[in-house]
Amino acid sequence: MPPLRNCPNGFASAIARFYTSFFRGLPLLMQVYLIYLGLPQLGCVIINAVPSGVLALSLCVGAYMTEVFRSGIQSIDRGHWEAFRSMSFGFGLTMRRIILPQGLPVIIPPTGNMFIGMLKDSSLVSVLRVWELTFLARTIGQPTFHHMEMLITASLIYWMMSACLEVGQSRLELHSEGVRCDDR
Template structure:
């Protein structure tokens, strides 16, 4: 008997661990007050002792959900890694859609408004984001080179710029540019003000990313390029930047995605982008949640597109990996 217990000890401990995990999940769901209304549809009418007792029904509901999660985990573990990822994405997406469905949404209203939200809102958002990304990239490259300069004046300008625009909230920058510039005689439109604010703000953050990427390249690369007769500009464009991109691209891609979402802040100055239209269109029939959920899904799809673009660019510059 003792030998049998020793031989089966690992399996017994594994089963005990699984049971403890299920117990912890059950108690956690019970404490969260998980809804038990769905039990009335699943259990037969001959089980009133469950459906009519709130505490028992909550406990049974929590236990069933914990068992479903455990079975789902067991099933996913036996799948290949690729299918594990696909399975997790599908399951979480379905849960997200069920969560939204529980809001009692008016899908007819969404269908009526989504066309205008895409043709006007998405177009404006992409226009603002694309120009802001391009301008911010140029600013970041110039700022990074300036922060690497030995000239005190240039270095001082770069550090002051990054400190100021990283230190102020983006919403405040939009207001200052849109409302402040007319005070000195320069009237600026809402869209140019939003583009300028996004470019200056994210250019400051990306300056540090570019600087770190450039500094990560061994100084011997620059010395070798100089020995071959390349000018400083050629060295930066042909030698340093291609190698630095493998470090610059991942955090820069995150900044681009954040900029896409932060473009919603320009709605405060009346720009007809996704967030502005979602808010105003929802007010027409007091269907705010429908428009907000629709806008959130559009932002998510746009972010997925940027993530895919980022991964392709990373693959492109991966061949410059320095060993």
């Protein structure tokens, strides 16, 4: 079964293509502002700063992740799909037993990179005065004129969190390769 972006239903495919194009095409900061400041002007819901930031990050990263998963699924030879269809295996079983175990080694590295990028991009939500690491560094450093010290401290914390995510990504990659080798 093809990913939603490539599915035979033209309406669903158009929505998926629009979503990925729109949220990948706009800068994340613009998305944060559009959700927090723009939606209330359109008469839509008023969303507080933290949920606005979470929504903007989720929509943006989700658009990139759809492409990561699409490419991982499409990296599997078409013959695998056809073989399991001919054996009357359902879509779910085929995905769980054949496609995803083979696609994970392709999917995990860019997924890890996206999570690290999202961690760092969370600093953009500080423009909404959300109590986030960058906002705190600026707020604490301002009255004491210790901007550099606070920004370096925040940078080191971001770096340590990124390093933890990198370790987790490496372990997942090793585990997925081990699973893939065991299945052969």
